[in-house]
Amino acid sequence: MASPGPKTMPLTGGATQKKAVVFEANGGKELRLSGETGIWIFVVGDLAVFTLFFILIMLGQREETAAFATSRAMLNVGAGVLNTLFLLTGSWFVAMGVERYRSGHLAKARRDLDFAILCGLAFIANKCSEWASKISAGLSPATDNFFMYFFIITGIHLFHVILGVGVLLYMRALTKHDSVSSLDVLKLESGGLFWHLVDLLWIVLFALFYLL
């Protein structure tokens, strides 16, 4: 099957002129915040909440170093590493998908998002199997402070991942439109930002729960 070429919608005269001015003013660099303002408000709010979680885990680590070390030894670091690889690779696919969409390669963008969705589902499956093995070993949020933080905070994060897969499915649906529109670009960028936020939060959680 022949690969369809770029599908772009011509910008209006005013927009082209504005684009050219912004582009030239920054030495050939398009200086702009990607996505919609609303998603950034959400990103900042979520970062603030997780900043608090990071500090709480670290304070627990400081106050109960030995107990945290004992409980941490019961985690499967390999599962944590694997999940990190799934999210990082998912983020790469999302970033590539958004870039390809902006270049008008809708089918390629859709394929990238398919792989990103698979990465998200792999994360969810791996997390569920990890949780199941912990619960069947008798561990629960009531076990100690380490496992309370572990289950609650990675649970909240898992909820973000599930939501993120939904966002990716929505982004994928947008790539089925006939052509690229600036509104859809903003929607795809915003969805991508949510996915990268989920990845970013996991990077810190992975270090604090599995590696210390």
Add this chain to the structure above:
Amino acid sequence: MIDDRMTERRKSNARANTAAWAFLITATLVSWWLGHAARNNFPAQHLAIAGVIGTALIKVWVVGLQFMELRNAPPLIRLAFAAWVVSMMVALLAIALA
């Protein structure tokens, strides 16, 4: 003309995405080793803990700059993000090591 240069910029952004991904994977494996060292009475355990936290925050910074495209954002926003990353690093290191 401008569109050609934007196409070129998009290609270079795609290359930068791949470079960022390769860096993030490598950093993950390095921090895995550091964590292992931190647990197994590595002579410089504090150094290993600092390495784990430092690597995590550098990864966060790369995700923000490249994947979230903050490297193309207005300078004040870039600065705010860098300030958050540095504050997180200092706070977590201070709690862990001080």
